[in-house]
Amino acid sequence: MPGWNATNVPDQSGRVAVVTGANSGIGYVTARVLARRGASVVLACRSAARGRAAVVRLRAEVPGAEAEFLPLDLADLSSVREFATACGRRHPALDLLVNNAGVMALPYGRTADGFETQFGVNHLGHFALTGLLLPRLRAAAPGARIVNVSSGFHVLGRIPFGADGPAETGGFGGPGSEHAYRRWVAYGRSKTANLLFTHELARRFTAAGSRITAAAAHPGYAASNLHAGAAAVEGHTLTSRAAALGNSVLAQPTESGALPTLYAATAPGVRQDAFIGPRFGWRGAPAPSWRAGWTLDDTAGERLWAASEQLTGVSYASLPR
Structure with a gap:
Protein backbone atom coordinates (compact mmCIF):
# COMPACT_ATOMS: atom_id res chain seq x y z
CA MET A 1 0.00 0.00 0.00
CA PRO A 2 2.75 2.59 0.72
CA GLY A 3 2.97 4.93 -2.25
CA TRP A 4 -0.16 3.49 -3.88
CA ASN A 5 -1.72 6.04 -6.24
CA ALA A 6 -4.01 6.34 -9.24
CA VAL A 16 -19.15 -1.01 -15.71
CA ALA A 17 -19.09 1.28 -12.68
CA VAL A 18 -21.75 3.43 -11.02
CA VAL A 19 -20.51 6.33 -8.89
CA THR A 20 -23.05 8.34 -6.92
CA GLY A 21 -22.41 12.04 -6.39
CA ALA A 22 -19.95 11.99 -9.27
CA ASN A 23 -20.44 15.55 -10.51
CA SER A 24 -17.80 17.02 -8.17
CA GLY A 25 -15.16 16.32 -5.55
CA ILE A 26 -14.07 12.81 -4.68
CA GLY A 27 -16.91 11.27 -6.69
CA TYR A 28 -15.84 13.04 -9.85
CA VAL A 29 -12.17 12.11 -9.39
CA THR A 30 -13.17 8.49 -8.76
CA ALA A 31 -15.23 8.40 -11.95
CA ARG A 32 -12.47 10.07 -13.97
CA VAL A 33 -9.78 7.64 -12.84
CA LEU A 34 -12.01 4.63 -13.50
CA ALA A 35 -12.81 5.96 -16.98
CA ARG A 36 -9.13 6.62 -17.65
CA ARG A 37 -8.41 3.00 -16.79
CA GLY A 38 -11.04 1.81 -19.28
CA ALA A 39 -14.26 1.44 -17.28
CA SER A 40 -17.65 2.49 -18.61
CA VAL A 41 -18.80 4.92 -15.93
CA VAL A 42 -22.30 6.01 -14.93
CA LEU A 43 -22.31 9.35 -13.11
CA ALA A 44 -25.32 9.22 -10.80
CA CYS A 45 -26.12 12.79 -9.74
CA ARG A 46 -29.06 14.72 -8.32
CA SER A 47 -28.62 17.80 -10.52
CA ALA A 48 -29.11 17.17 -14.23
CA ALA A 49 -27.22 20.33 -15.17
CA ARG A 50 -24.20 19.49 -13.00
CA GLY A 51 -24.29 15.83 -13.98
CA ARG A 52 -24.27 16.56 -17.69
CA ALA A 53 -21.56 19.19 -17.24
CA ALA A 54 -19.44 16.64 -15.38
CA VAL A 55 -19.76 14.17 -18.26
CA VAL A 56 -18.68 16.85 -20.73
CA ARG A 57 -15.70 17.74 -18.53
CA LEU A 58 -14.71 14.11 -18.02
CA ARG A 59 -14.82 13.34 -21.73
CA ALA A 60 -12.65 16.40 -22.39
CA GLU A 61 -10.10 15.29 -19.78
CA VAL A 62 -10.19 11.63 -20.83
CA PRO A 63 -10.59 11.47 -24.63
CA GLY A 64 -12.54 8.39 -25.65
CA ALA A 65 -13.98 7.86 -22.18
CA GLU A 66 -17.23 5.93 -21.88
CA ALA A 67 -19.24 8.05 -19.47
CA GLU A 68 -22.90 8.87 -19.09
CA PHE A 69 -25.16 10.73 -16.69
CA LEU A 70 -28.27 9.30 -15.08
CA PRO A 71 -30.38 11.26 -12.59
CA LEU A 72 -30.41 10.04 -8.99
CA ASP A 73 -31.85 11.82 -5.98
CA LEU A 74 -31.04 9.78 -2.89
CA LEU A 94 -22.67 -4.07 -13.12
CA ASP A 95 -19.12 -4.60 -11.84
CA LEU A 96 -18.74 -1.76 -9.37
CA LEU A 97 -21.05 0.38 -7.25
CA VAL A 98 -19.44 3.28 -5.40
CA ASN A 99 -21.88 4.76 -2.89
CA ASN A 100 -20.09 8.08 -2.59
CA ALA A 101 -22.76 10.79 -2.48
CA GLY A 102 -23.57 12.39 0.82
CA VAL A 103 -24.52 15.45 2.82
CA MET A 104 -22.77 16.73 5.94
CA ALA A 105 -24.01 18.39 9.14
CA LEU A 106 -27.14 19.94 7.66
CA PRO A 107 -29.82 21.73 9.68
CA TYR A 108 -32.76 19.50 10.49
CA GLY A 109 -34.75 18.51 7.44
CA ARG A 110 -36.59 15.59 5.92
CA THR A 111 -36.36 13.64 2.70
CA ALA A 112 -39.28 13.21 0.31
CA ASP A 113 -40.14 10.04 2.23
CA GLY A 114 -40.05 11.68 5.66
CA PHE A 115 -36.63 10.56 6.93
CA GLU A 116 -34.14 12.86 8.63
CA THR A 117 -32.12 14.15 5.67
CA GLN A 118 -28.63 13.01 6.58
CA PHE A 119 -29.71 9.50 7.48
CA GLY A 120 -32.07 9.33 4.54
CA VAL A 121 -29.49 10.39 1.97
CA ASN A 122 -26.28 8.96 3.40
CA HIS A 123 -27.63 5.58 4.42
CA LEU A 124 -31.21 4.75 3.46
CA GLY A 125 -30.93 6.00 -0.12
CA HIS A 126 -27.78 3.97 -0.68
CA PHE A 127 -29.22 0.93 1.09
CA ALA A 128 -32.18 0.99 -1.30
CA LEU A 129 -29.99 1.61 -4.34
CA THR A 130 -27.66 -1.27 -3.50
CA GLY A 131 -30.54 -3.68 -3.00
CA LEU A 132 -32.18 -2.69 -6.28
CA LEU A 133 -28.90 -3.03 -8.21
CA LEU A 134 -27.86 -6.28 -6.54
CA PRO A 135 -29.20 -8.48 -9.40
CA ARG A 136 -27.00 -6.49 -11.82
CA LEU A 137 -23.98 -6.98 -9.57
CA ARG A 138 -24.70 -10.70 -9.36
CA ALA A 139 -24.83 -10.83 -13.16
CA ALA A 140 -21.30 -9.44 -13.50
CA ALA A 141 -18.16 -11.53 -13.78
CA PRO A 142 -16.61 -12.64 -10.47
CA GLY A 143 -14.98 -9.71 -8.73
CA ALA A 144 -17.89 -7.26 -8.49
CA ARG A 145 -17.55 -4.80 -5.62
CA ILE A 146 -19.62 -2.42 -3.55
CA VAL A 147 -17.80 0.44 -1.83
CA ASN A 148 -19.58 2.56 0.76
CA VAL A 149 -17.88 5.88 1.50
CA SER A 150 -18.00 6.59 5.22
CA SER A 151 -16.03 9.05 7.36
CA GLY A 152 -13.77 9.25 10.37
CA PHE A 153 -16.59 11.29 11.86
CA HIS A 154 -18.52 8.06 12.40
CA VAL A 155 -17.04 8.21 15.91
CA LEU A 156 -19.42 11.08 16.72
CA GLY A 157 -22.50 8.94 16.78
CA ARG A 158 -23.50 5.35 17.30
CA ILE A 159 -27.06 4.35 16.49
CA PRO A 160 -29.23 4.13 19.63
CA PHE A 161 -31.41 1.06 19.46
CA GLY A 162 -34.59 0.91 21.49
CA ALA A 163 -36.55 -2.19 22.38
CA ASP A 164 -38.22 -2.27 18.97
CA GLY A 165 -35.39 -0.99 16.78
CA PRO A 166 -33.51 2.24 16.23
CA ALA A 167 -34.66 5.05 18.51
CA GLU A 168 -36.59 7.79 16.73
CA THR A 169 -33.80 10.26 17.43
CA GLY A 170 -31.25 7.88 15.95
CA GLY A 171 -31.59 9.43 12.54
CA PHE A 172 -34.75 7.91 11.13
CA GLY A 173 -36.69 11.12 11.60
CA GLY A 174 -39.66 10.01 13.62
CA PRO A 175 -42.17 12.42 15.18
CA GLY A 176 -40.49 14.89 17.48
CA SER A 177 -36.96 13.91 16.51
CA GLU A 178 -36.19 17.46 15.40
CA HIS A 179 -36.31 18.59 19.04
CA ALA A 180 -33.33 16.40 19.97
CA TYR A 181 -31.47 16.94 16.71
CA ARG A 182 -27.74 17.65 16.74
CA ARG A 183 -26.40 17.95 13.23
CA TRP A 184 -22.90 16.57 13.82
CA VAL A 185 -24.18 13.66 15.88
CA ALA A 186 -26.72 12.91 13.15
CA TYR A 187 -23.94 13.01 10.57
CA GLY A 188 -21.82 10.65 12.67
CA ARG A 189 -24.73 8.23 12.99
CA SER A 190 -25.26 8.22 9.24
CA LYS A 191 -21.58 7.40 8.74
CA THR A 192 -21.77 4.69 11.40
CA ALA A 193 -24.71 3.30 9.43
CA ASN A 194 -22.53 3.17 6.29
CA LEU A 195 -20.04 0.98 8.15
CA ALA A 215 -15.89 -2.71 1.49
CA ALA A 216 -15.83 0.82 2.86
CA ALA A 217 -13.51 3.79 2.56
CA HIS A 218 -13.03 7.30 3.88
CA PRO A 219 -11.06 10.21 2.40
CA GLY A 220 -9.49 11.61 5.57
CA TYR A 221 -9.32 15.39 5.42
CA ALA A 222 -9.62 16.11 1.72
CA ALA A 223 -10.44 19.40 0.04
CA SER A 224 -14.18 19.21 -0.47
CA ASN A 225 -17.20 21.47 -0.68
CA LEU A 226 -18.83 19.39 2.05
CA HIS A 227 -16.99 21.14 4.88
CA ALA A 228 -17.59 24.71 3.73
CA GLY A 229 -21.09 23.81 2.55
CA ALA A 230 -22.08 22.46 5.97
CA ALA A 231 -21.42 25.89 7.48
CA ALA A 232 -22.64 27.98 4.57
CA VAL A 233 -26.04 26.30 4.50
CA GLU A 234 -26.72 27.77 7.96
CA GLY A 235 -25.34 31.17 7.04
CA HIS A 236 -22.19 30.83 9.16
CA THR A 237 -19.95 32.95 6.96
CA LEU A 238 -16.91 32.92 9.26
CA THR A 239 -17.12 29.18 9.80
CA SER A 240 -17.49 28.65 6.07
CA ARG A 241 -14.43 30.78 5.42
CA ALA A 242 -12.49 28.87 8.07
CA ALA A 243 -13.45 25.59 6.41
CA ALA A 244 -12.34 26.92 3.05
CA LEU A 245 -9.03 28.03 4.58
CA GLY A 246 -8.58 24.59 6.15
CA ASN A 247 -9.20 23.00 2.77
CA SER A 248 -6.51 25.11 1.16
CA VAL A 249 -3.88 24.80 3.93
CA LEU A 250 -4.41 21.51 5.77
CA ALA A 251 -6.43 19.23 3.54
CA GLN A 252 -4.92 16.88 1.01
CA PRO A 253 -5.99 17.39 -2.62
CA THR A 254 -9.22 15.86 -3.81
CA GLU A 255 -7.20 13.52 -6.03
CA SER A 256 -5.51 12.12 -2.92
CA GLY A 257 -8.78 11.96 -1.00
CA ALA A 258 -10.22 9.70 -3.70
CA LEU A 259 -7.41 7.14 -3.40
CA PRO A 260 -8.90 5.12 -0.51
CA THR A 261 -12.12 4.73 -2.49
CA LEU A 262 -10.22 3.72 -5.61
CA TYR A 263 -8.14 1.25 -3.64
CA ALA A 264 -11.20 -0.34 -2.06
CA ALA A 265 -12.85 -0.47 -5.48
CA THR A 266 -10.01 -1.88 -7.58
CA ALA A 267 -6.93 -3.10 -5.70
CA PRO A 268 -6.30 -6.86 -5.65
CA GLY A 269 -6.85 -8.66 -2.37
CA VAL A 270 -9.36 -6.28 -0.75
CA ARG A 271 -11.18 -8.33 1.85
CA GLN A 272 -14.82 -8.40 2.85
CA ASP A 273 -15.67 -5.55 5.23
CA ALA A 274 -12.34 -3.80 4.70
CA PHE A 275 -12.24 -0.14 5.74
CA ILE A 276 -9.64 1.84 3.81
CA GLY A 277 -8.49 5.36 4.63
CA LEU A 296 -18.44 -4.36 13.82
CA ASP A 297 -21.39 -5.40 15.99
CA ASP A 298 -23.30 -8.23 14.29
CA THR A 299 -26.47 -7.62 16.28
CA ALA A 300 -26.51 -3.90 15.50
CA GLY A 301 -25.87 -4.67 11.84
CA GLU A 302 -28.81 -7.07 11.69
CA ARG A 303 -31.14 -4.63 13.44
CA LEU A 304 -30.16 -1.74 11.18
CA TRP A 305 -30.63 -3.98 8.14
CA ALA A 306 -34.10 -5.07 9.20
CA ALA A 307 -35.16 -1.49 9.93
CA SER A 308 -33.73 -0.28 6.62
CA GLU A 309 -35.64 -2.90 4.65
CA GLN A 310 -38.84 -1.93 6.42
CA LEU A 311 -38.35 1.80 5.95
CA THR A 312 -37.27 1.71 2.30
CA GLY A 313 -39.47 -1.15 1.17
CA VAL A 314 -36.43 -2.72 -0.51
CA SER A 315 -35.93 -6.36 0.44
CA TYR A 316 -32.72 -8.29 -0.17
CA ALA A 317 -34.69 -11.51 -0.65
CA SER A 318 -31.81 -13.16 -2.56
CA LEU A 319 -29.43 -12.47 0.32
CA PRO A 320 -31.03 -13.97 3.42
CA ARG A 321 -29.86 -13.43 6.96
Whole structure:
Protein backbone atom coordinates (compact mmCIF):
# COMPACT_ATOMS: atom_id res chain seq x y z
CA MET A 1 0.00 0.00 0.00
CA PRO A 2 2.75 2.59 0.72
CA GLY A 3 2.97 4.93 -2.25
CA TRP A 4 -0.16 3.49 -3.88
CA ASN A 5 -1.72 6.04 -6.24
CA ALA A 6 -4.01 6.34 -9.24
CA THR A 7 -1.39 4.88 -11.58
CA ASN A 8 -1.69 1.61 -9.64
CA VAL A 9 -5.40 1.19 -10.46
CA PRO A 10 -5.65 -2.03 -12.50
CA ASP A 11 -7.03 -2.04 -16.02
CA GLN A 12 -10.81 -1.65 -15.88
CA SER A 13 -11.58 -2.37 -19.53
CA GLY A 14 -14.92 -4.09 -20.01
CA ARG A 15 -16.13 -3.18 -16.51
CA VAL A 16 -19.15 -1.01 -15.71
CA ALA A 17 -19.09 1.28 -12.68
CA VAL A 18 -21.75 3.43 -11.02
CA VAL A 19 -20.51 6.33 -8.89
CA THR A 20 -23.05 8.34 -6.92
CA GLY A 21 -22.41 12.04 -6.39
CA ALA A 22 -19.95 11.99 -9.27
CA ASN A 23 -20.44 15.55 -10.51
CA SER A 24 -17.80 17.02 -8.17
CA GLY A 25 -15.16 16.32 -5.55
CA ILE A 26 -14.07 12.81 -4.68
CA GLY A 27 -16.91 11.27 -6.69
CA TYR A 28 -15.84 13.04 -9.85
CA VAL A 29 -12.17 12.11 -9.39
CA THR A 30 -13.17 8.49 -8.76
CA ALA A 31 -15.23 8.40 -11.95
CA ARG A 32 -12.47 10.07 -13.97
CA VAL A 33 -9.78 7.64 -12.84
CA LEU A 34 -12.01 4.63 -13.50
CA ALA A 35 -12.81 5.96 -16.98
CA ARG A 36 -9.13 6.62 -17.65
CA ARG A 37 -8.41 3.00 -16.79
CA GLY A 38 -11.04 1.81 -19.28
CA ALA A 39 -14.26 1.44 -17.28
CA SER A 40 -17.65 2.49 -18.61
CA VAL A 41 -18.80 4.92 -15.93
CA VAL A 42 -22.30 6.01 -14.93
CA LEU A 43 -22.31 9.35 -13.11
CA ALA A 44 -25.32 9.22 -10.80
CA CYS A 45 -26.12 12.79 -9.74
CA ARG A 46 -29.06 14.72 -8.32
CA SER A 47 -28.62 17.80 -10.52
CA ALA A 48 -29.11 17.17 -14.23
CA ALA A 49 -27.22 20.33 -15.17
CA ARG A 50 -24.20 19.49 -13.00
CA GLY A 51 -24.29 15.83 -13.98
CA ARG A 52 -24.27 16.56 -17.69
CA ALA A 53 -21.56 19.19 -17.24
CA ALA A 54 -19.44 16.64 -15.38
CA VAL A 55 -19.76 14.17 -18.26
CA VAL A 56 -18.68 16.85 -20.73
CA ARG A 57 -15.70 17.74 -18.53
CA LEU A 58 -14.71 14.11 -18.02
CA ARG A 59 -14.82 13.34 -21.73
CA ALA A 60 -12.65 16.40 -22.39
CA GLU A 61 -10.10 15.29 -19.78
CA VAL A 62 -10.19 11.63 -20.83
CA PRO A 63 -10.59 11.47 -24.63
CA GLY A 64 -12.54 8.39 -25.65
CA ALA A 65 -13.98 7.86 -22.18
CA GLU A 66 -17.23 5.93 -21.88
CA ALA A 67 -19.24 8.05 -19.47
CA GLU A 68 -22.90 8.87 -19.09
CA PHE A 69 -25.16 10.73 -16.69
CA LEU A 70 -28.27 9.30 -15.08
CA PRO A 71 -30.38 11.26 -12.59
CA LEU A 72 -30.41 10.04 -8.99
CA ASP A 73 -31.85 11.82 -5.98
CA LEU A 74 -31.04 9.78 -2.89
CA ALA A 75 -33.47 11.90 -0.87
CA ASP A 76 -36.36 10.46 -2.87
CA LEU A 77 -36.86 6.69 -2.99
CA SER A 78 -38.97 6.97 -6.15
CA SER A 79 -35.93 8.52 -7.86
CA VAL A 80 -33.74 5.68 -6.56
CA ARG A 81 -36.11 3.14 -8.09
CA GLU A 82 -36.24 5.02 -11.40
CA PHE A 83 -32.46 5.16 -11.51
CA ALA A 84 -32.11 1.42 -10.84
CA THR A 85 -34.59 0.65 -13.63
CA ALA A 86 -32.89 2.95 -16.13
CA CYS A 87 -29.42 1.74 -15.23
CA GLY A 88 -30.49 -1.89 -15.51
CA ARG A 89 -31.86 -1.32 -19.00
CA ARG A 90 -28.54 0.14 -20.15
CA HIS A 91 -26.29 -2.23 -18.21
CA PRO A 92 -27.55 -5.76 -17.51
CA ALA A 93 -24.36 -6.44 -15.55
CA LEU A 94 -22.67 -4.07 -13.12
CA ASP A 95 -19.12 -4.60 -11.84
CA LEU A 96 -18.74 -1.76 -9.37
CA LEU A 97 -21.05 0.38 -7.25
CA VAL A 98 -19.44 3.28 -5.40
CA ASN A 99 -21.88 4.76 -2.89
CA ASN A 100 -20.09 8.08 -2.59
CA ALA A 101 -22.76 10.79 -2.48
CA GLY A 102 -23.57 12.39 0.82
CA VAL A 103 -24.52 15.45 2.82
CA MET A 104 -22.77 16.73 5.94
CA ALA A 105 -24.01 18.39 9.14
CA LEU A 106 -27.14 19.94 7.66
CA PRO A 107 -29.82 21.73 9.68
CA TYR A 108 -32.76 19.50 10.49
CA GLY A 109 -34.75 18.51 7.44
CA ARG A 110 -36.59 15.59 5.92
CA THR A 111 -36.36 13.64 2.70
CA ALA A 112 -39.28 13.21 0.31
CA ASP A 113 -40.14 10.04 2.23
CA GLY A 114 -40.05 11.68 5.66
CA PHE A 115 -36.63 10.56 6.93
CA GLU A 116 -34.14 12.86 8.63
CA THR A 117 -32.12 14.15 5.67
CA GLN A 118 -28.63 13.01 6.58
CA PHE A 119 -29.71 9.50 7.48
CA GLY A 120 -32.07 9.33 4.54
CA VAL A 121 -29.49 10.39 1.97
CA ASN A 122 -26.28 8.96 3.40
CA HIS A 123 -27.63 5.58 4.42
CA LEU A 124 -31.21 4.75 3.46
CA GLY A 125 -30.93 6.00 -0.12
CA HIS A 126 -27.78 3.97 -0.68
CA PHE A 127 -29.22 0.93 1.09
CA ALA A 128 -32.18 0.99 -1.30
CA LEU A 129 -29.99 1.61 -4.34
CA THR A 130 -27.66 -1.27 -3.50
CA GLY A 131 -30.54 -3.68 -3.00
CA LEU A 132 -32.18 -2.69 -6.28
CA LEU A 133 -28.90 -3.03 -8.21
CA LEU A 134 -27.86 -6.28 -6.54
CA PRO A 135 -29.20 -8.48 -9.40
CA ARG A 136 -27.00 -6.49 -11.82
CA LEU A 137 -23.98 -6.98 -9.57
CA ARG A 138 -24.70 -10.70 -9.36
CA ALA A 139 -24.83 -10.83 -13.16
CA ALA A 140 -21.30 -9.44 -13.50
CA ALA A 141 -18.16 -11.53 -13.78
CA PRO A 142 -16.61 -12.64 -10.47
CA GLY A 143 -14.98 -9.71 -8.73
CA ALA A 144 -17.89 -7.26 -8.49
CA ARG A 145 -17.55 -4.80 -5.62
CA ILE A 146 -19.62 -2.42 -3.55
CA VAL A 147 -17.80 0.44 -1.83
CA ASN A 148 -19.58 2.56 0.76
CA VAL A 149 -17.88 5.88 1.50
CA SER A 150 -18.00 6.59 5.22
CA SER A 151 -16.03 9.05 7.36
CA GLY A 152 -13.77 9.25 10.37
CA PHE A 153 -16.59 11.29 11.86
CA HIS A 154 -18.52 8.06 12.40
CA VAL A 155 -17.04 8.21 15.91
CA LEU A 156 -19.42 11.08 16.72
CA GLY A 157 -22.50 8.94 16.78
CA ARG A 158 -23.50 5.35 17.30
CA ILE A 159 -27.06 4.35 16.49
CA PRO A 160 -29.23 4.13 19.63
CA PHE A 161 -31.41 1.06 19.46
CA GLY A 162 -34.59 0.91 21.49
CA ALA A 163 -36.55 -2.19 22.38
CA ASP A 164 -38.22 -2.27 18.97
CA GLY A 165 -35.39 -0.99 16.78
CA PRO A 166 -33.51 2.24 16.23
CA ALA A 167 -34.66 5.05 18.51
CA GLU A 168 -36.59 7.79 16.73
CA THR A 169 -33.80 10.26 17.43
CA GLY A 170 -31.25 7.88 15.95
CA GLY A 171 -31.59 9.43 12.54
CA PHE A 172 -34.75 7.91 11.13
CA GLY A 173 -36.69 11.12 11.60
CA GLY A 174 -39.66 10.01 13.62
CA PRO A 175 -42.17 12.42 15.18
CA GLY A 176 -40.49 14.89 17.48
CA SER A 177 -36.96 13.91 16.51
CA GLU A 178 -36.19 17.46 15.40
CA HIS A 179 -36.31 18.59 19.04
CA ALA A 180 -33.33 16.40 19.97
CA TYR A 181 -31.47 16.94 16.71
CA ARG A 182 -27.74 17.65 16.74
CA ARG A 183 -26.40 17.95 13.23
CA TRP A 184 -22.90 16.57 13.82
CA VAL A 185 -24.18 13.66 15.88
CA ALA A 186 -26.72 12.91 13.15
CA TYR A 187 -23.94 13.01 10.57
CA GLY A 188 -21.82 10.65 12.67
CA ARG A 189 -24.73 8.23 12.99
CA SER A 190 -25.26 8.22 9.24
CA LYS A 191 -21.58 7.40 8.74
CA THR A 192 -21.77 4.69 11.40
CA ALA A 193 -24.71 3.30 9.43
CA ASN A 194 -22.53 3.17 6.29
CA LEU A 195 -20.04 0.98 8.15
CA LEU A 196 -22.68 -1.21 9.81
CA PHE A 197 -24.33 -1.70 6.42
CA THR A 198 -20.98 -2.71 4.92
CA HIS A 199 -20.34 -5.10 7.81
CA GLU A 200 -23.71 -6.83 7.51
CA LEU A 201 -23.55 -6.90 3.70
CA ALA A 202 -20.10 -8.50 3.84
CA ARG A 203 -21.32 -11.04 6.41
CA ARG A 204 -24.25 -12.03 4.22
CA PHE A 205 -22.10 -12.28 1.09
CA THR A 206 -19.72 -14.58 2.95
CA ALA A 207 -22.55 -16.75 4.28
CA ALA A 208 -24.04 -17.02 0.79
CA GLY A 209 -20.71 -17.88 -0.82
CA SER A 210 -21.02 -14.80 -3.04
CA ARG A 211 -18.01 -13.47 -4.95
CA ILE A 212 -19.18 -9.88 -4.52
CA THR A 213 -17.02 -7.90 -2.10
CA ALA A 214 -18.43 -5.22 0.20
CA ALA A 215 -15.89 -2.71 1.49
CA ALA A 216 -15.83 0.82 2.86
CA ALA A 217 -13.51 3.79 2.56
CA HIS A 218 -13.03 7.30 3.88
CA PRO A 219 -11.06 10.21 2.40
CA GLY A 220 -9.49 11.61 5.57
CA TYR A 221 -9.32 15.39 5.42
CA ALA A 222 -9.62 16.11 1.72
CA ALA A 223 -10.44 19.40 0.04
CA SER A 224 -14.18 19.21 -0.47
CA ASN A 225 -17.20 21.47 -0.68
CA LEU A 226 -18.83 19.39 2.05
CA HIS A 227 -16.99 21.14 4.88
CA ALA A 228 -17.59 24.71 3.73
CA GLY A 229 -21.09 23.81 2.55
CA ALA A 230 -22.08 22.46 5.97
CA ALA A 231 -21.42 25.89 7.48
CA ALA A 232 -22.64 27.98 4.57
CA VAL A 233 -26.04 26.30 4.50
CA GLU A 234 -26.72 27.77 7.96
CA GLY A 235 -25.34 31.17 7.04
CA HIS A 236 -22.19 30.83 9.16
CA THR A 237 -19.95 32.95 6.96
CA LEU A 238 -16.91 32.92 9.26
CA THR A 239 -17.12 29.18 9.80
CA SER A 240 -17.49 28.65 6.07
CA ARG A 241 -14.43 30.78 5.42
CA ALA A 242 -12.49 28.87 8.07
CA ALA A 243 -13.45 25.59 6.41
CA ALA A 244 -12.34 26.92 3.05
CA LEU A 245 -9.03 28.03 4.58
CA GLY A 246 -8.58 24.59 6.15
CA ASN A 247 -9.20 23.00 2.77
CA SER A 248 -6.51 25.11 1.16
CA VAL A 249 -3.88 24.80 3.93
CA LEU A 250 -4.41 21.51 5.77
CA ALA A 251 -6.43 19.23 3.54
CA GLN A 252 -4.92 16.88 1.01
CA PRO A 253 -5.99 17.39 -2.62
CA THR A 254 -9.22 15.86 -3.81
CA GLU A 255 -7.20 13.52 -6.03
CA SER A 256 -5.51 12.12 -2.92
CA GLY A 257 -8.78 11.96 -1.00
CA ALA A 258 -10.22 9.70 -3.70
CA LEU A 259 -7.41 7.14 -3.40
CA PRO A 260 -8.90 5.12 -0.51
CA THR A 261 -12.12 4.73 -2.49
CA LEU A 262 -10.22 3.72 -5.61
CA TYR A 263 -8.14 1.25 -3.64
CA ALA A 264 -11.20 -0.34 -2.06
CA ALA A 265 -12.85 -0.47 -5.48
CA THR A 266 -10.01 -1.88 -7.58
CA ALA A 267 -6.93 -3.10 -5.70
CA PRO A 268 -6.30 -6.86 -5.65
CA GLY A 269 -6.85 -8.66 -2.37
CA VAL A 270 -9.36 -6.28 -0.75
CA ARG A 271 -11.18 -8.33 1.85
CA GLN A 272 -14.82 -8.40 2.85
CA ASP A 273 -15.67 -5.55 5.23
CA ALA A 274 -12.34 -3.80 4.70
CA PHE A 275 -12.24 -0.14 5.74
CA ILE A 276 -9.64 1.84 3.81
CA GLY A 277 -8.49 5.36 4.63
CA PRO A 278 -5.38 7.54 4.46
CA ARG A 279 -2.34 6.00 6.13
CA PHE A 280 -2.00 8.77 8.70
CA GLY A 281 -5.71 9.06 9.44
CA TRP A 282 -6.33 12.39 7.75
CA ARG A 283 -3.88 12.17 4.84
CA GLY A 284 -1.47 9.81 3.15
CA ALA A 285 -1.56 6.76 0.89
CA PRO A 286 -4.41 4.24 1.32
CA ALA A 287 -4.15 1.85 4.26
CA PRO A 288 -6.45 -0.16 6.56
CA SER A 289 -8.29 2.31 8.78
CA TRP A 290 -9.26 2.16 12.43
CA ARG A 291 -12.99 1.99 13.08
CA ALA A 292 -15.13 2.14 16.20
CA GLY A 293 -16.00 -1.23 17.66
CA TRP A 294 -19.72 -0.60 17.37
CA THR A 295 -19.42 -0.68 13.56
CA LEU A 296 -18.44 -4.36 13.82
CA ASP A 297 -21.39 -5.40 15.99
CA ASP A 298 -23.30 -8.23 14.29
CA THR A 299 -26.47 -7.62 16.28
CA ALA A 300 -26.51 -3.90 15.50
CA GLY A 301 -25.87 -4.67 11.84
CA GLU A 302 -28.81 -7.07 11.69
CA ARG A 303 -31.14 -4.63 13.44
CA LEU A 304 -30.16 -1.74 11.18
CA TRP A 305 -30.63 -3.98 8.14
CA ALA A 306 -34.10 -5.07 9.20
CA ALA A 307 -35.16 -1.49 9.93
CA SER A 308 -33.73 -0.28 6.62
CA GLU A 309 -35.64 -2.90 4.65
CA GLN A 310 -38.84 -1.93 6.42
CA LEU A 311 -38.35 1.80 5.95
CA THR A 312 -37.27 1.71 2.30
CA GLY A 313 -39.47 -1.15 1.17
CA VAL A 314 -36.43 -2.72 -0.51
CA SER A 315 -35.93 -6.36 0.44
CA TYR A 316 -32.72 -8.29 -0.17
CA ALA A 317 -34.69 -11.51 -0.65
CA SER A 318 -31.81 -13.16 -2.56
CA LEU A 319 -29.43 -12.47 0.32
CA PRO A 320 -31.03 -13.97 3.42
CA ARG A 321 -29.86 -13.43 6.96
